[in-house]
């Protein structure tokens with residue numbers, strides 16, 4: 025099997041799994057309990073909060089949530105009826121709550137914010153939500169530049185950053201002043217599903233309202249008994265992905281180039297790679313002119329190679345890919361978009377398997393577009 | 395007193411000699427439905443009809459299951475009485491009061507007596523009047539008798555051993571009992587036509603197995619879920635059945651590689667007919683049913699249909715050949731497949747549609763290409779047959795084939 029859909033979700037990392045399983049056995053107590061069993065866990069969890077901030081070189085408070093979707097919604101819910109500025113090229117969890125009311129940032133043809141053209145909106149905004157790495161195209165936002173521009177034009181504005189696709193795909197180099205809140209997700213970096221977090225500047229803690237009510241855990245922002253095993257697993261996965269070095273990213277970029285070369289060998293001029301200029305090292309978003317990416321995805325699935333014909337979240341929605349639409353691609357192009365995403369570098373045999381599977385699949389379906 | 399359902403048989407007068415066999419089949423299906431809902435019940439043939447008696451209450455589910463059984467003309471909930479005249483009158487009054495309570499707007503009524511039992515001491519007209527009088531004495535200030543177009547009609551059926559009193563009637567699907575005319579294989583697709591074609595053949599007494607030609611990987615597996623839902627709905631009229639999902643994508647790849655683009659669509663159809671002939675051997679069916687309707691799409695021409703017939707050892711039945719799209723859609727609403735058929739799904743036809751599809755095949759090329767690929771295609775089909783998914787369309791244990 026060749027799994028090339030890491031941007032949708034990543035398999036558990038072995039060391040994460042070890043920690044998780046051990047913790048499931050040992051750390052069953054309620055971390056909010058006042059006996060020593062519980063207090064031990066709550067100390068450990070607080071330590072992990074600190075480590076996460078250290079690993080990312082950020083300051084603030086870590087609020088554990090069930091997912092990045094929840095983290096994004098927690099922030100958005102503070103801004104009902106307020107001026108929210110964001111872009112339709114982003115993940116739906118940044119949009120659904122506000123889709124009808126948002127003001128749209130201008131983006132360039134690879135999905136980066138055009139700050140000059142957006143200046144007026146930026147000046148009026150109360151919340152600007154940004155996505156650092158695009159989950160479909162793989163485009164990296166010039167996050168520090170954009171945030172500094174926002175700060176310089178509108179110092180009151182809340183900057184929220186969805187950093188879900190950053191870790192492991194491009195160096196995490198956000199300057200600490202450049203955000204008010206930031207969301208992360210466990211399952212995209214090798215932890216189990218069911219945990220994410222919101223990193224929030226301390227000054228905002230007091231003003232925030234929770235999404236739901238109960239025992240006031242997580243600074244009153246996320247009532248629910250915290251799962252210590254999930255927190256530990258998340259902490260470990262985050263530590264691993266935050267410690268990746270520049271050498272790793274260099275080799276990942278080379279690996280990515282090999283994959284693109286393979287795609288070009290197989291599809292020749294039929295394949296288009298419009299997002300190359302600023303793509304992260306672990307996502308290849310491309311088009312095969314005239315071919316349905318759903319059909320292609322299934323032809324690869326028959327050969328045990330798994331990739332995405334659209335973002336996993338939107339693949340049930342057969343109609344439109346709103347992100348691609350926002351970039352001006354028509355429905356036909358939207359339906360011919362394919363995304364490959366990977367965790368670590370592919371081994372030689374895996375690259376060969378990929379090439380062979382692509383060739384065979386192409387043989388099967390070439391007649392559809394001839 | 396038992397709850398009684400009178401089940402009147404459709405069309406059976408046509409088939410004098412087979413009658414006993416038909417009623418036996420019909421009773422088998424009724425019994426099967428009853429067993430799912432009742433602990434104790436009896437089913438008897440009485441005066442051209444089947445009578446279901448049970449002390450338990452008859453649920454709406456059971457009732458609607460019975461209405462779906464092919465071969466039934468109508469179904470009536472009834473009360474039963476001894477032949478004692480006073481008791482019959484009393485039961486009629488109960489029925490009347492029950493109806494009035496359910497529908498207080500009733501202003502007029504009529505009693506209609508039919509005597510099979512000629513030893514019954516009173517004539518039909520006279521007895522109806524007697525019953526009417528009993529009702530009028532008690533309810534005369536609210537209701538009156540009316541012979542033409544009453545709000546409520548109470549029928550009194552006087553038989554040899556007992557009398558039935560009923561004011562209720564629901565029409566069944568009619569036709570002949572399932573499997574009384576044999577076994578067929580139906581090509582099921584996601585549109586309106588094939589489920590309706592299948593329904594029509596069920597009501598002609600044909601039990602069917604279903605074949606779905608799954609164009610995976612060209613279409614996704616969501617289509618299969620839709621076909622399964624359609625199949626279950628249709629099969630509910632024959633108390634279940636089998637859906638065979640044929641991995642047709644392989645066949646399509648093979649044909650696409652070997653033929654001219656503009657012949658793809660018709661060759662796919664031809665290959666399906668070949669597949670059906672192979673499947674039929676396995677499931678013991680003796681006809682192929684399709685949803686073809688003359689001229690509906692460009693491939694459904696007389697000439698193309700003849701080419702399909704030539705390729706088939708089994709007869710191909712096309713029950714919708716003379717139906718308009720509107721008739722088909724109306725019927726699909728009635729039988730409950732419409733709302734499933736309209737669910738959007740990937741369409742392989744659109745994907746494969748040649749830029750210039752042929753309306754009239756060049757027979758020279760047709761015979762050349764079909765002869766050339768026929769045996770290789772047969773081999774491929776035989777190889778694929780064991781990999782077909784076989785899905786049950788019933789929640790009931792199913793006796794397969796004959």
Ligand SMILES: Cc1ncc(COP(=O)(O)O)c(C=O)c1O
Nearest residue numbers: 091092093115117159188209220
């Ligand atoms: C950019 C981005 N944000 C948010 C999410 C949602 O993350 P989660 O699955 O943790 O809710 C995803 C994943 O689909 C994503 O790619």
